[in-house]
Amino acid sequence: MTKVAVLIETTDNEVKAANFGVLTAAHGDGHEIYAFLTGADAEGCKAVLGKYGVGAIISIEGDGADLQAKPDLKAKAIIAAMKEYETSVLLALSSSEGRDILARVAASLKVPLATDCLSVDISSSTVRKPYFSGKTIATLKMNGAYFLSAIRPNAVEPAEAPAEAAVISFTAVVGDYDGLVVKEIKQSSSGKVDLSEANVIVSGGRPIGSEENFKILEECADAMGGAVGASRVSVDEGYAPHSIQVGQTGKIVNPRLYIACGISGSVQHFAGMKTSKVIVAINSDKDAPIFNKCDYGIVGDIFEVVPALTAELAK
Ligand SMILES: Cc1cc2nc3c(=O)[nH]c(=O)nc-3n(C[C@H](O)[C@H](O)[C@H](O)COP(=O)(O)OP(=O)(O)OC[C@H]3O[C@@H](n4cnc5c(N)ncnc54)[C@H](O)[C@@H]3O)c2cc1C
Incomplete structure (x- = not known):
């Protein structure tokens, strides 16, 4: 059984439904899931994350830093949590947020990253992802100290796997860095659903x-x-x-x-x-x-x- 971290995306404190497929992929044949949450009320997410096999919700904060505004520090905090809870796998949605953070984590850890994956097999450290505009699907073996993958939204059918999720607060020492600061996120005017x-x-x-x-x-x-x-x-x-x-x-x-x-x-x-x-x-x-x-x-x-x-x- 492998310890798998999943980066959870939320909107207004609600877990986005697209995360459920990623949690199902993380659960695989019975792996231990750590849901990494930043900038959202962990207690409020407990019931829904527990439904999809999450055993621990790691509510991550920076030591005074605004992790939502500083993606480099968020990546740093996530790496600190991975080391603290000894999760050798990190999965996320292949969304703009997921790809952005995972790329920073991969670069810092100097490990490979596969985005836009259709499926992952944690036990064999392999992913399946499309190439050449979807004309072919490759199976990639991920060699590295950590296994990082971003999964295409809706690629994995969500399956409930009820568990009792415990909330754990984790404060990472991230220091400060103003290299890139997100000043504002504008909601697209075109539609309510992403x-x-x-x-x-x-x-x-x-x-x-x-x-x-x-x-x-x-x-x-x-x-x-x-x-x-x-x-x-x-x-x-x-x-x-x-x-x-x-x-x-x-x-x-x-x-x-x-x-x-x-x-x-x-x-x-x-x-x-x-x-x-x-x-x-x-x-x-x-x-x-x-x-x-x-x-x-x-x-x-x-x-x-x-x-x-x-x-x-x-x-
Ligand atoms: C490098 C490159 C990248 C590209 N990237 C993209 C991309 O990301 N996305 C993309 O979409 N395209 C992309 N294209 C363009 C692509 O090749 C096509 O030109 C484009 O997809 C055609 O758009 P369309 O189907 O709306 O228009 P058309 O090909 O003109 O088709 C319109 C269709 O509407 C039907 N029609 C007409 N009137 C009606 C009606 N009243 N009711 C019902 N049906 C009607 C016609 O029979 C026709 O089949 C790219 C092209 C290149 C070269």
Whole structure:
């Protein structure tokens, strides 16, 4: 049994649901999970983390330093906690926060790091991750004193493994360092659900035609608690912000349901969403390439099909 640390991400003191798959990966065939928490109320997270096998919640603080504003110090505090609790594995979400912190930890410890992993096997120190826009999946053996990996949101199906989580406070001696200070984090105006972690995504392509028309996709996504995505053409034409572009030069997403509305199905778009569990395409051209790659295809005009779908969902 290995001691595995998992970096937990929270929003407003709530554990993000995307962490549950990472905890399931950490649990593997019965490993001991240490949830590393910074900047959140550990007692409030106890019940939900216990559900996914967490035995100990390490509530980490810096000695007077603001760890949320200083990622170098946060990484330092995490390394101190790894050494204190002898966790040889550190897993996180492959989100902007997870990748940022793990990269700093890996550089400090001089160990390899694999991000955007689809799965990890702690017992054999291996990870599986996609390459060449998802055309191939490699299994990598991680050699190093520590095993660090960031897992793609929604890649691992969460499975409950109830445990009694104990809260332990840990104060790391991190000193001070002003090399990089986060002054402000602006919430994206495009949607309530984070695109990379969304379970449902409704994406729009070229025929959407304007920023205003994206509203029909937002209404449909809202009806399922999902997020809105866009093709590069929609972004280049100014209909949507780059922050919601899906694809090779945009975000990589992995929802349970991806609805592509008026998207032709280019390899560059697929590079960002091909691991979606179910892909539905709505396209007016019955010969559109996307119909060869989706699970369900609807031949029709998005301006008729999407509102009809939203109306059905509302029922
Ligand atoms: C280096 C590189 C990186 C790239 N990165 C990305 C990326 O990250 N993401 C990305 O998306 N693209 C990317 N692209 C661009 C990509 O090659 C395609 O050009 C782009 O994905 C096409 O966008 P689209 O499907 O919205 O538009 P189109 O290819 O023009 O397709 C529009 C589709 O809408 C259908 N349609 C038209 N009217 C209607 C209607 N009323 N109702 C229903 N269907 C309708 C058409 O039949 C067509 O299939 C990249 C390209 C390069 C070269």
